[in-house]
Amino acid sequence: MSHVHDHDADHRSVYDGLLGGDDSRWAFGTDFEDPLAGVDTTIADDVDAAALAQYCLMLGDDALIYSHRLSQWASNAPDLEEDIALSNIALDLLGQARLLLARAAAADASLVPVLPAGSPVPAEDALAFFRDESAFRNVRFVELDIGDFAVTIARLLIFSTYRLALMQGLAASRDPVLSAIAVKGTKELTYHRDYAARWFLTLARGTDESRRRLLVALALVWPLYDELFRTHSIEQTAAHQGVGVDPASVHDEVDVLLGRVFSVSGVERPDVPATGAVNQGMGRDGRHTEAMGRLLAEMQVVARAHPSGRW
């Protein structure tokens, strides 16, 4: 048996090698948990599987695209410590995206782009790297250019407050997988929000320059704030079926929480007009800003060049 090449065994043995068989050595971490362990992955008969899949795409794409934006800070942040903090947050969101895109593929396989026969690329990777811009369902708020550190903090505060409110509602989803993802995500997003709120306050009450930059940043991201709470017909269906959360229903909660941070920071809500629809559509309809095409080109180029690649 030991001479048979077994990929799973190789995979399992990674940490064994580090620990030298001594599990009491904690330095490399122990007890990693599978967030979906013991979760029933069947889809209830009375749930519209196609709508569930589209809904998972929306939440998954929000996390995937924002994760990419945050990961652009890797090696570029103001400090090593912030570099790692932002990378950690990006990885949390990437983990959520992976689970959500895998759930979308399981609920409706017809969404997954067709790759060459024999390609080892898993369904969630095919969704991430082989869909075109118009098939992405993320809100436009997450695709804006990376900007400076103030833009990152203003956007992270708003996004994590919004997503945390969604995930807290989603924990009661009738879909057991969405519920498990939401429970996991809630812990992660609570930290993201805390991190962003502290920095928001620090920049707002810091130097004249940090405050000036933060106000510019807030005005820059604010035009796409309203879109976060626009209910798409898929979200409405998912909410009616008890599997999803209507984003409009979390608006007041998010606005109050943001208001508290703005208040202690001495910052007013920007008075800028909301970015309108494009061809009667917004991000959830696959209508995106100019930044999205460039983002996807960078994110997808290597995977698309090797559709049968093993990573």
Added chain:
Amino acid sequence: MTDGVRDEWPLYEIFVRGKRGLNHVHVGSLHAADDEMALLHARDVYTRRNEGVSIWAVRADLIVASSPDEKDPLFAPAGDKVYRHPTFYVIPDDVPHM
């Protein structure tokens, strides 16, 4: 820098207690603007591989340390006093953490 703004954040030493560890162990140092930020940075830098359940952060300039010059007078006298070790007792098998 002017206006009381320092060009570098103070240094903190970080101690982490692991899930199976009984005591906090020094894992490294980092820069942070204040105590709260030091804890957040420690969480991000030193517990991202699921290492810890508790963190201590201490301003490095608050630590009183012995000097290498004093090594001999401080530590050498203990070198030959084997009778200070409890090696002449039999420790029962069910006494943990010895």
